[in-house]
Amino acid sequence: LAHTQTLKHIDQARAPWKDHRWQAAPLLAGDAVPAEPLREINPADPNDSPGTTASASHADVQIALAAAAPWHVPAAQRATILNAAADLYEAEFGQIFAVLAREAGKTLPDCVAELREAVDFLRYYAANIPKRSPAGRFTCISPWNFPLAIFTGQIAAALATGNAVLAKPAEQTPLTAHLAVTLLHRAGVPREALQLLPGAGEIGAALTSDPRVDGVAFTGSTETALKIRAAMAENLTPGAPLIAETGGLNAMIVDSTALTEQVVQAIIESAFQSAGQRCSALRCLYLQEDIATDVLTMLQGAMDTLRLGDPWKIATDCGPVIDDDARANILAHIAIARREGRVLKELQLPAQGTFVAPTLIEVSGISALEREIFGPVLHVARFDAADLDRVIADINATGYGLTFGLQTRLDDRVQQVSEAIRAGNIYVNRNQIGAIVGSQPFGGEALSGTGPKAGGPHYLPRFCAPDRQQAADDWSGAAGPLSAPS
Numbered sequence: 277l278a279h280t281q282t283l284k285h286i287d288q289a290r291a292p293w294k295d296h297r298w299q300a301a302p303l304l305a306g307d308a309v310p311a312e313p314l315r316e317i318n319p320a321d322p323n324d325s326p327g328t329t330a331s332a333s334h335a336d337v338q339i340a341l342a343a344a345a346p347w348h349v350p351a352a353q354r355a356t357i358l359n360a361a362a363d364l365y366e367a368e369f370g371q372i373f374a375v376l377a378r379e380a381g382k383t384l385p386d387c388v389a390e391l392r393e394a395v396d397f398l399r400y401y402a403a404n405i406p407k408r409s410p411a412g413r414f415t416c417i418s419p420w421n422f423p424l425a426i427f428t429g430q431i432a433a434a435l436a437t438g439n440a441v442l443a444k445p446a447e448q449t450p451l452t453a454h455l456a457v458t459l460l461h462r463a464g465v466p467r468e469a470l471q472l473l474p475g476a477g478e479i480g481a482a483l484t485s486d487p488r489v490d491g492v493a494f495t496g497s498t499e500t501a502l503k504i505r506a507a508m509a510e511n512l513t514p515g516a517p518l519i520a521e522t523g524g525l526n527a528m529i530v531d532s533t534a535l536t537e538q539v540v541q542a543i544i545e546s547a548f549q550s551a552g553q554r555c556s557a558l559r560c561l562y563l564q565e566d567i568a569t570d571v572l573t574m575l576q577g578a579m580d581t582l583r584l585g586d587p588w589k590i591a592t593d594c595g596p597v598i599d600d601d602a603r604a605n606i607l608a609h610i611a612i613a614r615r616e617g618r619v620l621k622e623l624q625l626p627a628q629g630t631f632v633a634p635t636l637i638e639v640s641g642i643s644a645l646e647r648e649i650f651g652p653v654l655h656v657a658r659f660d661a662a663d664l665d666r667v668i669a670d671i672n673a674t675g676y677g678l679t680f681g682l683q684t685r686l687d688d689r690v691q692q693v694s695e696a697i698r699a700g701n702i703y704v705n706r707n708q709i710g711a712i713v714g715s716q717p718f719g720g721e722a723l724s725g726t727g728p729k730a731g732g733p734h735y736l737p738r739f740c741a742p743d744r745q746q747a748a749d750d751w752s753g754a755a756g757p758l759s760a761p762s
């Protein structure tokens with residue numbers, strides 16, 4: 277009953293925002309150059325527009341860079357203001373859930389998780405400010421898949437340490453970003469310390485290749501991270517930090533001692549929650565031969581119970597993918613598998629909206645995947661106990677190292693496999709999405725990111741003025757951040 281009442285409460289808080297039109301525009305410490313606003317579309321319903329966006333221009337980038345000023349107040353005052361912003365986020369949960377659903381296609385459980393994570397970032401960083409000077413001007417470039425949590429996490433880290441932030445949200449989710457920045461300003465963050473520049477990749481490029489920028493936080497594709505690193509090396513002061521969280525090709529190994537019902541639940545959540553649009557999501561499932569047929573039967577049964585549809589509906593498990601381009605990209609991949617007769621299961625699609633049906637595809641192994649498929653597509657391979665070392669080698673050979681899941685009841689195997697797998701986050705006997713700020717910091721290795729992990733103790737120091745020797749060591753790339761696999 278308590279649960280039902282909570283849902284009713286959420287529903288009531290969201291209701292006034294069902295037909296609201298939000299507006300996104302540059303929020304600068306100066307006057308922006310007016311631009312023609314473009315209409316945004318709800319990915320679940322092409323007839324619904326959540327609002328309009330006026331993008332930032334190159335002139336706006338110049339205005340923002342000239343006006344940016346580090347947040348020179350005592351750390352305790354910054355902490356008070358970031359905590360006040362967290363309070364405002366919580367108070368505005370109805371509006372936040374509504375914009376997340378209508379702009380990003382987020383289901384209610386995803387909205388709850390996203391607000392929780394954003395608030396946790398604000399409070400965690402506010403409570404852990406190091407006694408060091410800020411880097412200076414920090415560009416934060418965030419992805420559409422966590423338009424509130426990752427957007428807020430980057431900004432909160434840069435602000436907590438006293439930087440001036442230039443925030444470039446994903447092109448697909450400017451409305452959520454605009455609302456977030458409005459709340460941060462209302463809580464007391466000065467405009468000079470936090471400016472918003474919605475726009476396409478070229479705005480991000482301008483904000484990462486100007487010598488006035490002292491550091492960059494980026495979450496998105498590995499390809500873009502490599503371009504940013506090159507642009508920074510050419511234009512920025514040597515040692516300027518790049519904190520990148522990028523893609524993954526994440527695997528889970530299930531051995532024959534695992535608890536099968538628990539495994540099926542963990543697989544469903546890891547592969548299909550958020551319509552598979554998390555960089556942490558499970559892409560390739562390895563089942564030990566002895567139990568593979570049983571697990572696959574249960575998994576397909578569990579997929580049948582997934583409710584695919586309007587994310588505004590409380591019962592929906594799986595919403596749309598972000599836009600037409602994303603859908604076309606995923607469907608092209610499924611089409612190849614279908615032609616090769618490898619599709620084991622595919623659900624029915626809703627009549628409209630940019631949906632991709634949760635799909636199960638058989639593969640020989642992870643090396644058959646050429647790229648990260650960012651959607652509700654799960655690949656499954658079988659392995660024999662004697663092949664475990666080869667499976668681990670294949671997973672490491674992808675060059676990525678973001679998340680990894682292991683399901684087993686053998687303690688020795690937990691030890692052995694987690695030492696052998698290269699991944700930033702290894703999860704044992706649970707799902708492999710949903711890192712927790714403070715207790716499970718999130719980040720990748722190798723092609724999956726530079727570290728340090730967000731929501732962990734080493735993150736904030738990277739937003740501070742580097743000590744020169746440390747900076748030289750970092751930049752030499754000795755640890756191989758974003759290096760290609762050897």
Ligand code: UN1
Binds near residue numbers: 393554556718
């Ligand atoms: C991402 O998908 O870009 O562990 C990051 C999770 C999230 C982080 C995912 N907190 O699912």
